[in-house]
Amino acid sequence: MKNGKEGVAREIMMGSPVTLKPEDTLDLANDVISLGRIRHIPIVDDGRLVGIITERDLIGAAASHIFGLKQKNKSALLKSVSIKEIMKKRVVTAAPDTPIKDIAHLMAEKKIGCVPVVSAGMVVGLVTTTDVLRYVESLA
Numbered sequence: 001m002k003n004g005k006e007g008v009a010r011e012i013m014m015g016s017p018v019t020l021k022p023e024d025t026l027d028l029a030n031d032v033i034s035l036g037r038i039r040h041i042p043i044v045d046d047g048r049l050v051g052i053i054t055e056r057d058l059i060g061a062a063a064s065h066i067f068g069l070k071q072k073n074k075s076a077l078l079k080s081v082s083i084k085e086i087m088k089k090r091v092v093t094a095a096p097d098t099p100i101k102d103i104a105h106l107m108a109e110k111k112i113g114c115v116p117v118v119s120a121g122m123v124v125g126l127v128t129t130t131d132v133l134r135y136v137e138s139l140a
Helices: 026-036 055-066 071-080 100-110 129-139
Strands: 040-045 048-054 114-119 122-128
Touching: 026 040, 026 055, 026 071, 040 122, 048 055, 048 114, 048 122, 100 114, 100 129, 122 129
Parallel strands: none
Antiparallel strands: 040 048, 114 122
């Protein structure tokens, strides 16, 4: 608690996170993850959250298809698979005014590394494990 007030998601979330569409391909997700140095990408359709893809999902999907393929074949495969084929469709979300301790509890209970922050069905931010840890550190 800062100043006796309980912290909420909007205080620690990364606003306007990078998003992709279900029709986008894994090569684009791979580029965003690699170049943006991010691990979680909300998937939106007409502005509405429909799924999430993580670095781990991408590695797992790629490994199951790519094992033993040469780089040229790996690139071709990533271009041929759409995000909707591997994204997680059941996404744990929070509202901007959700207490940080509730988000931390959800993340630990569900064993997830991020929680998209949604308002009126639209993704307005993303809270990651790192955000929660930095918040906890600031309390000391």
